[in-house]
Amino acid sequence: MPDFIRRLPAGDERERRVCGTCGFIDYENPRVVVGTVVVDDGCVLLCRREIEPRRGYWTLPAGFLELGETIEDGARREAWEEARARISLDGVLALYSISRIGQVQVMFRGRFDGPAAFAAGPESQDVALYRWDDIPWDSLAFPSVRWALHAWRAVGDGPLGAPAGNPVEDPRGAHPLAPAGTETAQ
Amino acid sequence: MPDFIRRLPAGDERERRVCGTCGFIDYENPRVVVGTVVVDDGCVLLCRREIEPRRGYWTLPAGFLELGETIEDGARREAWEEARARISLDGVLALYSISRIGQVQVMFRGRFDGPAAFAAGPESQDVALYRWDDIPWDSLAFPSVRWALHAWRAVGDGPLGAPAGNPVEDPRGAHPLAPAGTETAQ
Numbered sequence: 001m002p003d004f005i006r007r008l009p010a011g012d013e014r015e016r017r018v019c020g021t022c023g024f025i026d027y028e029n030p031r032v033v034v035g036t037v038v039v040d041d042g043c044v045l046l047c048r049r050e051i052e053p054r055r056g057y058w059t060l061p062a063g064f065l066e067l068g069e070t071i072e073d074g075a076r077r078e079a080w081e082e083a084r085a086r087i088s089l090d091g092v093l094a095l096y097s098i099s100r101i102g103q104v105q106v107m108f109r110g111r112f113d114g115p116a117a118f119a120a121g122p123e124s125q126d127v128a129l130y131r132w133d134d135i136p137w138d139s140l141a142f143p144s145v146r147w148a149l150h151a152w153r154a155v156g157d158g159p160l161g162a163p164a165g166n167p168v169e170d171p172r173g174a175h176p177l178a179p180a181g182t183e184t185a186q
Numbered sequence: 187m188p189d190f191i192r193r194l195p196a197g198d199e200r201e202r203r204v205c206g207t208c209g210f211i212d213y214e215n216p217r218v219v220v221g222t223v224v225v226d227d228g229c230v231l232l233c234r235r236e237i238e239p240r241r242g243y244w245t246l247p248a249g250f251l252e253l254g255e256t257i258e259d260g261a262r263r264e265a266w267e268e269a270r271a272r273i274s275l276d277g278v279l280a281l282y283s284i285s286r287i288g289q290v291q292v293m294f295r296g297r298f299d300g301p302a303a304f305a306a307g308p309e310s311q312d313v314a315l316y317r318w319d320d321i322p323w324d325s326l327a328f329p330s331v332r333w334a335l336h337a338w339r340a341v342g343d344g345p346l347g348a349p350a351g352n353p354v355e356d357p358r359g360a361h362p363l364a365p366a367g368t369e370t371a372q
């Protein structure tokens with residue numbers, strides 16, 4: 001099993017995780033999450049998570065970008081894996097830094113290729129299209145799901161402008177859950 | 187020393203690098219590069235690289251996002267490290283996938299805090315402000331430097347729209363250098 005210690009490699013400016021057995025330096029880099037607000041006739045596609053963290057809560061089809069993929073490739077792959085949806089992307093809706101957990105999230109706006117068709121993939125319990133007023137705000141999996149939904153609400157079907165960023169109340173992505181009473185205020 | 191082999195970990199769908207000594211799984215994720223087109227009075231700040239790859243060639247102040255940073259933090263840090271410039275960011279100018287080398291690049295438009303002030307940091311041979319017509323197009327370090335400069339040219343000082351993406355001739359970021367004759371065509 002790996003036996004990591006933290007130390008400053010020669011020539012580096014930050015402590016890194018170094019394997020005491022191998023000497024391997026495990027550079028811990030931020031990871032890229034790619035996801036999509038898939039819109040159909042004013043409704044949005046949400047997935048109820050079958051996996052932890054936040055099993056049972058609703059999220060956008062999104063996940064970690066894999067090596068060799070473009071951000072667009074990754075977003076389309078996740079829509080297929082989690083929601084069995086074949087989609088096209090309109091452009092970048094939002095870009096979030098979740099520094100607390102070392103993530104950069106790229107959120108697209110997208111739509112179904114052809115008529116709306118979807119089903120729960122292996123990591124989802126359920127997949128559904130929600131009208132804005134019916135979105136299960138109290139059962140969203142992550143703050144950035146709420147942020148992205150509000151970014152979509154602001155732009156609608158119109159031209160995409162500069163991507164939305166973190167909300168002013170959480171510029172670093174430091175809060176795991178929104179402060180009480182702000183669930184739909186953003 | 188680490189002794190990595192490639193194999194499929196249990197429950198995974200992709201081969202990963204696994205240390206034959208430790209069993210450590212080295213998930214190779216795409217990395218995030220953050221950089222800035224720093225604009226001053228119609229000129230742009232470029233840095234001549236002191237380090238490989240592409241030592242001696244010109245680039246934008248940019249580098250790998252570190253864990254715990256927001257993308258804005260990282261872009262400002264790189265401007266300081268490479269160009270000794272204190273800057274503010276206007277917003278996201280471009281978002282590139284360089285799948286060949288597993289990078290996602292976030293390029294901002296920015297400006298100096300106060301009057302233009304800069305100097306070569308330890309990773310730069312030289313730092314200079316260039317007018318558009320004087321940019322050393324034949325000595326740029328990376329295709330995405332050229333892409334970002336053209337994205338800036340398209341938007342100027344005006345409002346930032348949806349971020350530019352990869353050029354149509356290289357949607358996956360597959361070309362290490364631009365095809366001959368297209369150096370300034372994008």
